[in-house]
Amino acid sequence: MPAVYLQNVIFSYERNAPLLQIDELLIDEGERVFLYGPSGSGKTTLLGLVAGVLHANKGEVRVLGKDLTRLSSSARDRHRGAEMGYIFQSFNLIPYLSVRENIALSCHVHAKRMKRITASTLDGEILRIASRLDLDGFLNKPVTKLSTGQQQRVAIARAVIGAPRLVIADEPTSSLDRDRQESFLRLLIEVCNEARSTLIFVSHDSSLMSRFERHISVSEINQVVSC
Amino acid sequence: MLVLLRLAFSSLKSRKVTTSLTVFSIALSVLLLVGVDRIRQGAQEGFSGTLSQTDLVVGARGGSLPLLLYAVFHIGTPSNDLSYASYEHFRDHPAVQWTIPFSMGDSHHGYRVIATDDNFYEHYRFHRDRAIQFADGARPEGIFDATIGSEVAQRLGYHVGSKIVLSHGLETVSLLKHADKPFTVVGVLGRTATPVDSAIYITLYGEEALHIDWADGTPPALGEELPAAKIRKEDLHIKEISAFLVRTRSRVDTLLLQREINTYKDEPLTAIIPALTLQELWNLLGYADVALSLVSGAVLVVGLLAMLIALYTALNERRREVAVLRAIGFHARQIFALFVLESTLISAVGVAFGLAAAYGLLWIVRAPVEAHFGIPLMMVGFSSRVSLYACVVLLAGALLGCVPAIRAYRNGLIDGLNAQ
Ligand SMILES: Nc1ncnc2c1ncn2[C@@H]1O[C@H](COP(=O)(O)OP(=O)(O)OP(=O)(O)O)[C@@H](O)[C@H]1O
Ligand SMILES: [Mg+2]
Numbered sequence: 001m002p003a004v005y006l007q008n009v010i011f012s013y014e015r016n017a018p019l020l021q022i023d024e025l026l027i028d029e030g031e032r033v034f035l036y037g038p039s040g041s042g043k044t045t046l047l048g049l050v051a052g053v054l055h056a057n058k059g060e061v062r063v064l065g066k067d068l069t070r071l072s073s074s075a076r077d078r079h080r081g082a083e084m085g086y087i088f089q090s091f092n093l094i095p096y097l098s099v100r101e102n103i104a105l106s107c108h109v110h111a112k113r114m115k116r117i118t119a120s121t122l123d124g125e126i127l128r129i130a131s132r133l134d135l136d137g138f139l140n141k142p143v144t145k146l147s148t149g150q151q152q153r154v155a156i157a158r159a160v161i162g163a164p165r166l167v168i169a170d171e172p173t174s175s176l177d178r179d180r181q182e183s184f185l186r187l188l189i190e191v192c193n194e195a196r197s198t199l200i201f202v203s204h205d206s207s208l209m210s211r212f213e214r215h216i217s218v219s220e221i222n223q224v225v226s227c
Numbered sequence: 228m229l230v231l232l233r234l235a236f237s238s239l240k241s242r243k244v245t246t247s248l249t250v251f252s253i254a255l256s257v258l259l260l261v262g263v264d265r266i267r268q269g270a271q272e273g274f275s276g277t278l279s280q281t282d283l284v285v286g287a288r289g290g291s292l293p294l295l296l297y298a299v300f301h302i303g304t305p306s307n308d309l310s311y312a313s314y315e316h317f318r319d320h321p322a323v324q325w326t327i328p329f330s331m332g333d334s335h336h337g338y339r340v341i342a343t344d345d346n347f348y349e350h351y352r353f354h355r356d357r358a359i360q361f362a363d364g365a366r367p368e369g370i371f372d373a374t375i376g377s378e379v380a381q382r383l384g385y386h387v388g389s390k391i392v393l394s395h396g397l398e399t400v401s402l403l404k405h406a407d408k409p410f411t412v413v414g415v416l417g418r419t420a421t422p423v424d425s426a427i428y429i430t431l432y433g434e435e436a437l438h439i440d441w442a443d444g445t446p447p448a449l450g451e452e453l454p455a456a457k458i459r460k461e462d463l464h465i466k467e468i469s470a471f472l473v474r475t476r477s478r479v480d481t482l483l484l485q486r487e488i489n490t491y492k493d494e495p496l497t498a499i500i501p502a503l504t505l506q507e508l509w510n511l512l513g514y515a516d517v518a519l520s521l522v523s524g525a526v527l528v529v530g531l532l533a534m535l536i537a538l539y540t541a542l543n544e545r546r547r548e549v550a551v552l553r554a555i556g557f558h559a560r561q562i563f564a565l566f567v568l569e570s571t572l573i574s575a576v577g578v579a580f581g582l583a584a585a586y587g588l589l590w591i592v593r594a595p596v597e598a599h600f601g602i603p604l605m606m607v608g609f610s611s612r613v614s615l616y617a618c619v620v621l622l623a624g625a626l627l628g629c630v631p632a633i634r635a636y637r638n639g640l641i642d643g644l645n646a647q
Contacts (some may be wrong), residue, residue: 037401044645053553053644074558081556086644088554091547094234096241108230158555170644 001065003029003166004050009059011049018057020045021223025216027198029165032189034209035202037218041060043202046218047168049122050200051084052076064165082112085159085197087169087188092155093143100139103157113162129157133187149180156188163195170202185211231561235568242541249534250577253620254263256527257581260616263519265589268610269602275505276354277421278605281327282481283473284504285309285317285488288495292598295504298329298470301339301422304397305331308467313494317473322480323348327472330434330465333393333405338379340393340427342434342468350474353421353602363387364414367429369424370436370463374414385412391427393437397445403446408455420597437464467569473498531623534573538566538631542638549639559639566632569627574624578617 004027012018022040027033037043048054049061052068053076061068064083068076080086085106093102102124106115119125130136133153138146143154152172159167169188173181185201185208192199201212209215239246278284278299286294287307290620296302308330318326327350330342348359348366367374375385385391389412395403410429418424439462440446440453447453476483481500488498549562557565593604 048644051644063309074560077553077556077558077621079556086554088550088644092551094548094551096237097234105230109556119641 001029002062003031003064004200005060005062006049007060007062009049009056009057009061011045011054013045018048018224022046022059022221023080023223025221027200027214029198030196032192033201033212034212034215035200035218036204036206036209036215039204041218042116042222043218044170047170047200047202050166051086052080053170063183078110081106081119083165084111084145085161085167087152087155087167087172087223088161089171090151090175092158093151095142095144097143098140099130099135099143099146099154102143102151102154103129103161106158107162110162113164116163117161118163125161126157129161129191132191133157148175149184152176152184153187156184156191160191160195160197164197166200167192167195167197167201171204172201173203173208181208228564231544231565231568235565235572238565239572245537245541246573248581249530249537252530252533253527253574253577253624254522254584256530257578257616257620258585259523259526260520261294261582261585261613262588263516263523264616265585265604266596266602266612266613267516267519268612269596269604270600271509273354273420273597273600273602274509275502277505278353278472278501279355279357280350280352280474281472281501282475283485283488283498284470284501285473285496285498286470289498291497291499291504292508294470295501295508297331298472298502299422299501301331301426308469309496310467310494313491313496314468315407316493317471317484317488320484321373322475322477322484324370324474324476326474327351328431328468329472330431332397332467332469332478333395333434333437335379335391335393335427336383338376338383338425338427339397340373340429340434342429342431344431347428351423352372353419353423357419359419359423360417362415362417364412367413367433368549369411369413370430370432370458370460371408371410371415372413372430372433373410373418374428375412376416376426376428377418377486378424379427380415385415385470387412387628393427393429395437408437418598420600420602425501431465431468432460432463435465439463505582527620527623530577531574531620531627534570534624535627535630538570538628539634542631542634545635546638546642549635550642550644553639553642554644557639559636562639563629563632564637566635567628570628570631571621571625574621578620579622582613582617 004025006022006025009020009022010018011020035043045054049056050063056069066079071079104122107117107122114122117125119128130139133156135153135157138150143151146154157174173184176184189211246532284294284298286298286305287309289306293303314328317323325346327346328343331339333340345366351359353443362377373391376545379385390409391412391503392409393405395405416423438459439458485498485500552562589604596604
């Protein structure tokens with residue numbers, strides 16, 4: 001079963017100015033995809049469509065077995081929360097919660113994710129993931145006291161807890177230096193493999209490409225000619 | 228929902244300073260609103276409690292407000308006295324349970340001297356059912372005995388056994404002093420927080436004795452005074468009094484008797500129902516209450532606006548937070564709920580603190596306030612007006628919270644996952 005399947009999708013922020021038109025896009029379950037394209041080409045917009053935050057004007061957006069265009073907006077939100085993990089470029093965390101609370105939040109909100117944890121308790125699972133990401137020492141710290149690299153690792157933990165079937169990362173490494181980019185990416189790919197999650201990774205940086213088995217250029221799949 | 232509540236709580240906790248300032252300003256407005264309301268109610272209660280269980284106040288024909296003022300508050304003077312015969316007529320009326328006669332005209336260091344009889348000590352009631360009590364001593368027995376209100380005792384340093392000289396008329400510095408007939412304090416009354424405290428009570432005979440040797444309102448010439456020792460009760464004939472209080476046997480009697488007195492053929496008289504006239508007088512004084520309520524209402528508006536501003540300015544900083552919550556699977560409606568919850572929490576805590584502070588303060592000041600101003604603060608508890616205030620503040624807080632919440636909701640939808 002494909003993890004993501006888009007067909008004849010048209011999306012526009014403003015009326016009569018279509019930004020994306022995708023005839024077909026298929027991402028298989030378990031694939032690791034590198035998504036690239038110039039700035040403003042619509043990478044984040046495409047991720048928004050896949051995550052169900054944005055609504056396609058036309059076409060079919062089938063993600064993890066559900067056609068998002070046929071779901072109500074709150075059903076899309078539930079689907080995203082329960083089945084997907086999302087990592088931003090930066091500021092991935094709720095500033096007034098501790099590291100532990102940030103990681104736990106999606107399990108508190110979505111019973112499905114709570115059910116999929118492998119440890120016997122949520123605390124055990126948080127500890128397992130945290131030690132996997134070298135975060136054991138920071139669990140009770142406020143997130144504002146963490147370095148950018150540490151924050152991004154907490155973001156991984158938050159995204160992958162409860163084994164979501166799809167992990168989406170939107171330029172998560174662009175705020176990190178080269179060494180830490182490497183280790184971040186290695187960790188991300190490892191934990192996604194462990195959870196058997198499909199991974200869609202967006203970056204400008206083509207040097208990271210080699211780690212991915214599939215590369216998709218947004219400009220190439222987009223039928224709208226940008227001006 | 229529980230998650231939202233926890234989020235709202237942590238979010239507010241993380242902005243301690245703004246949150247506590249906002250809570251403080253709301254608490255302050257609630258404190259003011261409730262405080263003003265309590266004091267107003269207490270004042271009204273205390274005011275209408277100046278005189279209780281009296282059905283009619285009767286004086287010579289005149290306005291009802293002046294009659295109430297001089298008979299109950301000892302302010303102003305009666306334009307006319309009424310004859311003792313008329314008093315006796317109504318005293319012995321079958322519809323009457325008891326009467327208290329008052330005669331006034333003398334003073335002592337600015338304090339009114341009121342001549343009355345034993346009925347005053349027996350039947351006079353204030354603050355619903357409180358009777359005259361003695362802090363010291365007992366009722367006057369002899370002609371030249373006097374009892375004094377607690378304030379008189381305190382201010383002038385009098386006690387049982389003190390000799391006092393009364394002045395004719397009401398001026399503080401009176402030229403005409405009844406120096407030849409001094410009175411002896413035989414009793415000090417307990418504190419009532421009513422005008423009773425600042426009055427001196429003598430017997431009707433005492434008042435008559437003071438003026439026995441006077442002719443046509445002028446004092447006797449030097450050497451012609453009748454010495455106090457030679458005056459006996461049997462020689463004294465009370466001719467006039469200033470006013471009297473009436474307790475009737477029933478409500479119906481009150482109305483019938485009032486009409487009967489007002490149309491009395493032998494002498495033009497006026498009878499008023501004190502509760503009504505007190506209410507009239509209170510309404511005259513009611514502007515202060517309205518002004519105070521307006522001010523505290525304005526403070527409340529400012530407090531709520533402060534909350535609105537605090538929540539609204541935080542919005543921009545919180546755009547990322549909203550995007551993260553959306554990514555985790557929160558619906559935009561839940562984000563709306565989160566913001567409304569925050570404002571509701573703030574106003575709830577503000578209301579709680581405000582109420583606690585108001586009642587705490589009232590409890591602390593209630594004894595001194597009651598003693599000094601006669602305002603029985605605790606006689607009125609949790610009134611419907613206070614609960615109304617609490618609900619209004621809560622509701623206004625929740626409603627105002629909708630303004631930033633709508634913005635956050637729309638940001639959540641528009642920004643999607645791309646907020647900067
Ligand atoms: N909320 C919005 N409303 C209107 N237009 C938008 C909105 N968000 C993005 N756009 C426009 O859509 C286009 C694509 O934006 P998008 O963020 O998807 O690009 P991107 O490929 O992610 O760029 P970058 O690499 O810089 O992140 C841009 O031209 C942008 O101006
Ligand atoms: Mg982008």
